[in-house]
């Protein structure tokens with residue numbers, strides 16, 4: 001239906017008075033990508049999305065869509081469409097007129113715009129509701145109408161600001177699957193703002209993790225999860241232990257470091273200066289319980305908490321200068337050799353499961 005466009009963000013900043021919301025970010029989103037801007041509240045995701053859409057001015061830098069610099073173009077001239085968090089449907093208009101609205105603004109004649117609006121409602125399986133008003137719809141149906149309304153201009157990129165946040169958990173997961181299907185079938189670029197790492201992992205081809213107005217990592221979901229670039233990313237994505245210390249040297253190709261007042265551990269990564277502060281990430285589900293730690297790949301600790309989660313069991317362990325270390329084991333492994341709070345346990349992991357993290361804000 002539409003053609004997809006690459007979005008190129010070049011050294012873009014957004015300053016509101018004395019607040020720098022977005023600080024000199026550069027990012028290429030390839031045409032046809034499902035991209036999620038992910039990060040905590042206030043990190044600059046929405047400002048970034050609104051600058052791509054043209055709903056917010058760009059303080060410095062440029063945004064390009066395909067071959068066109070759109071930095072100074074109004075929203076309707078950019079080839080983008082935006083779907084807002086609240087859907088922003090007009091309560092007094094029926095669904096056809098809601099969906100046809102932007103074509104009306106463009107001066108498209110009534111018959112033509114209503115026909116196109118019906119086509120869009122059909123695409124979203126909402127044609128049976130065409131004469132209803134938004135208040136007569138469920139949350140999921142309102143979202144479909146908002147999507148139809150955004151897509152009626154045949155945008156090259158669809159921008160979505162927390163599109164699933166108004167839905168209950170069950171509907172959220174269903175609509176998430178529908179969004180992915182829609183993006184795949186349309187083939188256009190989607191940029192979707194979310195603070196949920198689970199949502200981003202489920203949907204994105206490209207996850208852009210933002211923190212404090214900057215990009216910490218932009219990579220496919222599996223890379224972000226398996227090779228978090230920074231301690232912020234490792235903590236935000238979850239399922240990693242982040243352990244800090246100071247580098248003491250190199251051994252067998254591994255970086256060796258001391259945890260403050262505790263164990264000497266080893267990690268895979270670039271050689272670091274002796275004495276430099278270091279953070280490493282260890283996957284919570286890649287830790288073995290019961291294997292004696294060797295070569296800095298593990299430590300002995302005391303179990304401080306146990307949570308049963310059904311398919312898995314989560315344990316908190318403290319020791320060797322590490323206050324709260326999380327271990328997730330399969331339920332069958334746990335119950336084959338159960339431990340209780342207060343037990344001393346040896347923990348061990350493989351060299352590739354302890355990775356040195358980079359520092360963005362040094």
Ligand SMILES: Nc1ncnc2c1ncn2[C@@H]1O[C@H](COP(=O)(O)OP(=O)(O)OP(=O)(O)O)[C@@H](O)[C@H]1O
Pocket residue numbers: 016017019020021022039040041042043044045046047048195
């Ligand atoms: N219109 C504005 N005027 C002043 N400051 C603003 C404005 N809009 C956003 N900010 C500030 O800019 C920063 C980034 O805001 P932004 O809305 O882009 O973050 P976000 O990551 O989308 O957060 P959330 O998930 O809470 O929507 C915040 O510190 C915010 O307070």
